[in-house]
Amino acid sequence: xxxxxxxxxxxxxxxxxxxxxxxxxxxxxxxxxxxxxxxxxxxxxxxxxxxxxxxxxxxxxxxxxxxxxxxxxxxxxxxxxxxxxxxxxxxxxxxxxxxxxxxxxxxxxxxxxxxxxxxxxxxxxxxxxxxxxxxxxxxxxxxxxxxxxxxxxxxxxxxxxxxxxxxxxxxxxxxxxxxxxxxxxxxxxxxxxxxxxxxxxxxxxxxxxxxxxxxxxxxxxxxxxxxxxxxxxxxxxxxxxxxxxxxxxxxxxxxxxxxxxxxxxxxxxxxxxxxxxxxxxxxxxxxxxxxxxxxxxxxxxxxxxxxxxxxxxxxxxxxxxxxxxxxxxxxxxxxxxxxxxxxxxxxxxxxxxxxxxxxxxxxxxxxxxxxxxxxxxxxxxxxxxxxxxxxxxxxxxxxxxxxxxxxxxxxxxxxxxxxxxxxxxxxxxxxxxxxxxxxxxxxxxxxxxxxxxxxxxxxxxxxxxxx
Amino acid sequence: xxxxxxxxxxxxxxxxxxxxxxxxxxxxxxxxxxxxxxxxxxxxxxxxxxxxxxxxxxxxxxxxxxxxxxxxxxxxxxxxxxxxxxxxxxxxxxxxxxxxxxxxxxxxxxxxxxxxxxxxxxxxxxxxxxxxxxxxxxxxxxxxxxxxxxxxxxxx
Numbered sequence: 001x002x003x004x005x006x007x008x009x010x011x012x013x014x015x016x017x018x019x020x021x022x023x024x025x026x027x028x029x030x031x032x033x034x035x036x037x038x039x040x041x042x043x044x045x046x047x048x049x050x051x052x053x054x055x056x057x058x059x060x061x062x063x064x065x066x067x068x069x070x071x072x073x074x075x076x077x078x079x080x081x082x083x084x085x086x087x088x089x090x091x092x093x094x095x096x097x098x099x100x101x102x103x104x105x106x107x108x109x110x111x112x113x114x115x116x117x118x119x120x121x122x123x124x125x126x127x128x129x130x131x132x133x134x135x136x137x138x139x140x141x142x143x144x145x146x147x148x149x150x151x152x153x154x155x156x157x158x159x160x161x162x163x164x165x166x167x168x169x170x171x172x173x174x175x176x177x178x179x180x181x182x183x184x185x186x187x188x189x190x191x192x193x194x195x196x197x198x199x200x201x202x203x204x205x206x207x208x209x210x211x212x213x214x215x216x217x218x219x220x221x222x223x224x225x226x227x228x229x230x231x232x233x234x235x236x237x238x239x240x241x242x243x244x245x246x247x248x249x250x251x252x253x254x255x256x257x258x259x260x261x262x263x264x265x266x267x268x269x270x271x272x273x274x275x276x277x278x279x280x281x282x283x284x285x286x287x288x289x290x291x292x293x294x295x296x297x298x299x300x301x302x303x304x305x306x307x308x309x310x311x312x313x314x315x316x317x318x319x320x321x322x323x324x325x326x327x328x329x330x331x332x333x334x335x336x337x338x339x340x341x342x343x344x345x346x347x348x349x350x351x352x353x354x355x356x357x358x359x360x361x362x363x364x365x366x367x368x369x370x371x372x373x374x375x376x377x378x379x380x381x382x383x384x385x386x387x388x389x390x391x392x393x394x395x396x397x398x399x400x401x402x403x404x405x406x407x408x409x410x411x412x413x414x415x416x417x418x419x420x421x422x423x424x425x426x427x428x429x430x431x432x433x434x435x436x437x438x439x440x441x442x443x444x445x446x447x448x449x450x451x452x453x454x455x456x457x458x459x460x461x462x463x464x465x466x467x
Numbered sequence: 468x469x470x471x472x473x474x475x476x477x478x479x480x481x482x483x484x485x486x487x488x489x490x491x492x493x494x495x496x497x498x499x500x501x502x503x504x505x506x507x508x509x510x511x512x513x514x515x516x517x518x519x520x521x522x523x524x525x526x527x528x529x530x531x532x533x534x535x536x537x538x539x540x541x542x543x544x545x546x547x548x549x550x551x552x553x554x555x556x557x558x559x560x561x562x563x564x565x566x567x568x569x570x571x572x573x574x575x576x577x578x579x580x581x582x583x584x585x586x587x588x589x590x591x592x593x594x595x596x597x598x599x600x601x602x603x604x605x606x607x608x609x610x611x612x613x614x615x616x617x618x619x620x621x622x623x
Contacts, residue, residue, distance in 0.1 A: 027488050028487060033560045
């Protein structure tokens, strides 16, 4: 062999070495990547701490379940969808309200709400929704606290309550619940530390979903009894898939404070539909307040997502809350439920496309079309309600006696409860689209009927009707 | 003499590369991808739920993954395996893919073709009067092979 190879051969040699080195790096990289992926699938769970029913702090639970915990923390994110969610708005902290960020006022956006809730605390402060992380702060510092002396009951759904209930009840959840119900909010508030946490939905030993809210157990018992099933116990008899909705249904519901004990109760003894709930309230003669402008004894709806979802096609198909609001996601080789609870519209691939084989944009357009149709109908209903309220006001001003106003007021009570129910419900009609639009049509009809009763009673109107 | 050393060094290097390549191929069960066994597709766990759903589907005893997802001709078969193999590996290695995976046009056409090969007599009768427009088998029969949702529902 020539001891002095030509330069071109030497370059070829270098080039080959360089390429071989690069190929080795690439193959080694691939090998490690494959190794990593095969390892990801193993070791799903490392027990770092021993959990029990006295540990409330989700950060401690998070040591055993870091992936779920990290997602749970993300409920601080504020993001809008077409009709829901909210943007973060700066707020200058005051002595009574140290929040630096709040959400936009819904009252400013739609002043008709102020008139609907005239004389009630919600007409003072009602804001757009944001994530679970804010539930306790926002309840503590809402203006509503300053207008009315709120009850400790409110905490049932705005804080992690398992530990406070058990402490106050000496280990008995029900007893603790009853004690907190009639405490003043400011006093009860001292017992609560965290927004809803792991312990509120999970058994610390098995991580199975569980029910921790006495009012839900009672509400479901009454509901099932109305369907012919006596002594139903939701905390022991519900299926695993039902639990994926029931844990949410402990709070995302309509409720009222029963009797002088201010016991938190769900009005489900006749069923979950609007007509059932109104019939129930009429029977127990419940009112939330007396309308400041018309004198009608009216009701306030809270956040009846569970009742509304129950009327829709997803509930009928066995699709639960968690299927869309906490869909499975992949962390390496593991599938976990997304504990970043949020609007499915912010997560269409995982929330919708598991079942619906359409492009993301198409699915989003469909949802927004449903919501816009509801939004438009809801606006008509609110206009109709304003007309009824104005007519009752005018009739009052004309000194029409109470007995002549009674029917119109009863229609107002019904109409505004139907509207309020679905205005407060957090899906802009999506959870049960046809039911929601139908309910708005009924509300418009109640307003019309209410106005008709006045027409025959107010003298000046009688005259104009005769002409 | 110098050159001989260089050639030996080069030989060792290339041999190492080759050896590492073979090891990686075997470790990653590369040979399984040349087979027709549906379990090869679950080497990567993304496909596990689709495999599980297929086991419960109406087609499980008459068609496997390859029957519906690769063309029935030799070259097309390996070309599709190679293309999908490359892009699936790339996606899986980089993590750049949606959790609920979505079929793309080329692969959808392969599957449409598979329907029309086995069910030729029926599909010809349907397609001909309608022309070749956008009649799609899987638009309606989306759950005959595997429906991820049916897996999710039956396993909770």
